[in-house]
Amino acid sequence: MSSPVPAPRRGPAPTAGPARFFVGPGATEKSMDFAASSRRLLGLLRPQRHLLIAVVVLATLSVGLSVIGPRLLGHATDLVFAGIFSRRLPAGSTKEQAVAQLRATGHGTQADLLASLDVTPGHGMDFDAIGVVLLGVVVVYAVSGLCGVLQARLANLALQRVISDLRRDVQAKISRLPVRYFDGQPRGEVLSRVTNDIDNFGQSLQQSMSQIVASTLTIVGVLSMMLWISWILALIALVTVPVSIMMATRVGKLAQPQFVAQWRITGGLNAHIEEMYTGHTLVRAFGRQEESAEIFREQNERLYAASWRAQFISGLMQPSMLFIGNLNYVLVAVIGGLRVASGSLSIGDVQAFIQYSRQFSQPLSQVASMANLVQSGVASAERVFDLLDTVEQEPDRAVPAHPERLRGRVAFERVSFRYEPNKPLIEDLSLVAEPGHTVAIVGPTGAGKTTLINLLMRFYEVTGGRITLDGVDVAAMSRDELRASIGMVLQDTWLFGGTIAENIAYGAEGATHEQIVAAARAAHVDRFVRTLPAGYDTVLDDEGVGVSGGEKQLITIARAFLVEPLILVLDEATSSVDTRTEVLIQRAMSTLRAGRTAFVIAHRLSTIRDADTILVMENGAIVEQGTHTELLAADGPYSRLYQSQFAQAVVEI
Template identity: 50%
Template sequence: MSKDQKPEHNSGPRRPGPGPGGGFGPMGMGMPVQKAKNFKGTLNRLISYLKPYKLQLLSVLLTAIISTIFSIVSPKIMGKATTKLFEGLMMKLKGVPGAKIDFDYIGQIIILLIGLYILSAIFAYLQQYIMAGVAQKTVYNLRKEVEEKLNRLPLKYFDSRTHGEILSRAVNDVDNISTTLQQSLTQLITSVVTIIGVIIMMLSISPLMTLIVIVTLPLSGVAIAKIAKKSQLYFKGQQKSLGQLNGHVEEMYTGHKVVKVFGHEQKSIETFEGINETLYQSAWKAQFVSGMIMPLMSFINNIGYVLVSVVGGILVTKKAIEIGDIQAFIQYARQFSQPIAQTASIANVIQSTIASAERVFEILDETEEVPEAVHPKIITAPKGEVTFEQVTFGYEENEILIKDMQIDVKSGQTVAIVGPTGAGKTTLINLLMRFYELNSGRILIDGIDTRDLKREHLRSLFGMVLQDTWLFNSTIYDNIAYGREGATKEEVVAAARAANADHFIRTLPDGYDTILNEEASNISQGQKQLLTIARAILANPAILILDEATSSVDTRTEVQIQKAMNHLMKGRTSFVIAHRLSTIREADLILVMNNGSVIEKGNHLELLEKGGFYADLYNSQFSGSNSMKDAG
């Protein structure tokens, strides 16, 4: 059916939580960050999704500035209250007549501060509220584009990638973008505004003390860079071991019956313990080393505070600044280091987000299906006549699989397609339903080129019963009713009867209301197949495709399924792919395929008389079964 799958990554970048538990280490440093191949181009493209919300983003910027200004001016105003308190206290200690602490002035400042903090909180709330709307609308549009794009992609795109890879891009990567837009972007704006505002306020108090605070920054930067570089090596080891552990656990749980049957439990446990020990060693070293960042930064900052306090005390004695300014300055020094650390953390997050955006844009840039016909035709009363006219097809331009195929199928005929694995049997069906486009030639249904029909209309002409049964997590009734929208209960039951499924359904505790689990493992393989046949009967298609429908069931169930399929095939054009040649002896036309070409065609007796490939295939099956009987 498809080329070999080419899995890429099976999981997208996930947003780690801050701190040791999330894997980032303090302030998001140390963790290896996924980087985009084209950072600038992807960033510009992502920004283009934000352009329709220019006014909202401007509002976010203004509210962030106002909110930050209110919170930044507060320490200086509070410093005035401290100065007033200190002055009143000193005058009382000196015994100045009538000296007292001006509590009215201090009270007014406290009320002013409360007002400023409330206003700051209101504007911060407005900033988050507006940004949440912008982020969700942007991501909604992006998700919509991805969903619409996936619907327009050809089958070969899905054949060449794992389901996990596609899901990761459509879900994890889009969520990563959403989180960054909503949280990290506002944090970045607030951090930058805070840094600028704090520097201005510190300079207004004392340029000398500001210089002391700024000089301590390179020391912090050098220390953090060295620790982050060391911890990154351990984080890489942690992620590698975590991937191995997840893979091992998934493999062991998926195949736990096989592990038990062959007695490999101890070996599995030893492998798990080995990987787990490696993960433990990497994880604790990563967390320990990255955990040193905060204490080291605190140590360097505390040295800065000591210097600020000493210099500030000297300046107070010289009456260059007031006592309250020292308190305000220390608060600004604390405010200064936090947004710088946040900005460093957000820089890592943005790197990861741009990488996610790049992976999403790769989906949006994929080559789409050939566009639908401008003036599509409709087959109102399908008869089921199918013609292949000089059909040539290859998955790659230079690797032709099917060449100049000629087939003419009359209405109501049963066509069996046989041949060894990889002969092109399922490819033929995919071409018929236009999951792949032809290199050259035409496929006609009732004389109309399939390219002149809408894909949806074309596929509505077909009913399928496959080897791999597809049932979803719902009731048996819903699974059968899926075959035709708006089907009545009587029609669903009638379809189940026609498929010989009604009896076993009624023996179940909840009958038609029995809920199938996700794997539909609460009913047998044969029962699953009968339900898919019932669904196909309800759909009432003009053309049937039966792909190895009885290959995975026992002989008794096969007879039951064969009866149901005979009822289903009555009066319909049917294409049957089968390995068991005994099931297709009554077919009107048998196509024998090998290496993508139809090498023989005719009915069962005609092909046996030819004594060619089919005869060899047929005789080898039955001579094998006879020799087994003799051996028994």
């Protein structure tokens, strides 16, 4: 089967100017529900829960060991400090005697400090004990680092699987979306959701999830150690937490809509770029480069402004948290020093507590600094979820119907259709195409000719009546079976990046080279392919550069030849080629139509004179039908169309 029929665009009319330039989604863009989207993101992680459990276990080990480190270093500091004190005390005396002597001489503060230390007067520094402690610190941090590396590796594996599954779900969703969705969406906007938004979501999740887990565990572990060392200092450190939460919440609410706008405008900008790139020839031909560039500049400025605001507002969070953390550090240092002087804490405990206070504020700052990543990722995820939540086309029946014998009889029985509920396009239309007959459909632009084909292919569903294939309602058949019996040659040829042979064999998987060549000969493709240096292995890009418009059309006809369809659809297949190529195409199509039910849409009435039935459509209704001779004799709409094309041309000549 050939390429799908592009349904007519029914989107909004241009806002101004003689040419339509897409400028992005309007006010209908749905605002982001951060909480609901975040919960849905967590649901995406559920299939990888086993890996994530391992990540949490390894992160707990890594954080737990790193939290023990400052406590061990504090113990080493106490050993050093005790060694310094013990060397200054006279040998042979006891600690109690030294403390009593200091109190007797009026040095009460030093006596309190000495009482809190584990010293042996005259003994000096215990290097063995210090070495054991420091070796323990090295081992603890080494194991912590190893667990951190393993945790990061497993987290990356889990997240890449999540993104891979999401891409698969989006691709599957696109295949289930109705043609109506793509008619109402600029291609660049859809591509932006499938590529940019998924990439941004993946990067945000990858950079933030492991850090959030580690930071959360660090906060819990450090807080536990702080409470163990001194609940008074721990309460002082906790005073700054509500302030930090209020700051993060406020900044987050201000930054969130800016990230939504950033990715919405990104989609609009991509749509404009894709549109201008696709139609760059027409843009140049009509001298609209300046207008296109101006729209780009406007969109780019809006994206710059939204991105700047989003990053600036979210960027305020980290310095704010750092300032609060520094205040916390000052309070802990001052009060901890007083507690050491009073003998309530050892200097090693205060050192460890200061390290813990730094570790406590650091994850808070890290979580705050990741707010821009999280908000940007959730904004992109929201756009992807919006695509995934789009209403799909109705699924095929569980037990689809099949014609007893495929002959190619197509009947439209009182068919009605409308793109919009209050705007009828086709009303109460009936026609029959007998097997092997050619039905030509003519009429002015917008009469509903291509819509008939879209309804036959079930790209759109009828709103009234039914269409049957050999007596079976096509709505009861599976779409794949229905479309497999229909071959199409369209006015807008579609070739993908690949060889000529691959393009011809697109609809016939497993076709041999001999079959491809036979189809090419029947469609008059072989003659020009033989002149190319690489022959059938000539590589075309997706625009078909390297072959002419008529040659591209012949390739699509060869594609239809190869699948040998039961029903053939020819939609203005010769409207954009020269006269000589048109003759070749007409010959190829005449051969292709032989023995098949064919629907031919044409503006050039010379191409459909030999049709078995000619339907004349106006405003979604059949106003005339018959053979070429009968319709000319009737002197109706068909005759007027015919005269406008030929009689007027003769007069002018």
